[in-house]
Amino acid sequence: MTTHDSTVLLFRNTMRIIDGHLDGFRDVITRAVRFAEQHGPQLMVETFVDEERMLAHSFQLYQDSDAVRVHWKLADPYIREVMEHCRVERFEVFGEPDADVAAGVRSALSEQCELTFNPRVAGFVRLATGLRARAVSDGS
Template sequence: MVDVVIDEERTPLAHSFLLYRDCDAVRPPWRLSGPYIRGVLECCTVRHFEVFGEPDHDIVAALKTPGGASFRFVVFPRLAGLPRLERPVR
């Protein structure tokens, strides 16, 4: 799921929210969208990048060094809650 919100009062500020089931669900869109995202990043500046959950080490490494860019990157691990179940409970 992807949602982009434009802050009209502070344009050109935008917020992009991406929600993935798990790390395996992140990898295919990254492979497909990589070239397009690089083009978008030529026009944008990432100020903050926050991840909620517990991404794999390779995902964290890729996010910390996207083409050598430097921005605030934080991972907020899950503390409590009811994560989605992989399969239905019977």
């Protein structure tokens, strides 16, 4: 893989959890991640919660813009449910989505949060066969 020919996209979503909604957020995000694990096109999904600041950080890795479009079609009900418990504060796109996906991200977020696009310089992805992280609520 050369420095600029990768189609890989990494999304980082920073969400402010609404006061009193931490448990509800944990429940719906766990369901959403389980759905993505079973049906979604993502290569990786990880969500972390900073309880002290009431922030959640979600990372999603996609093979390409086509995978993002598949995710949007499948996940809409889960996204709406998650958004009942938080608001997006910052959304970062790492990599270069096609024009359609870039426009879709801009449209979905409109003016509600800081949005940045960061072109790739270099890197690689190493996914070990059989290596699998479990959702926090699984107790593993």
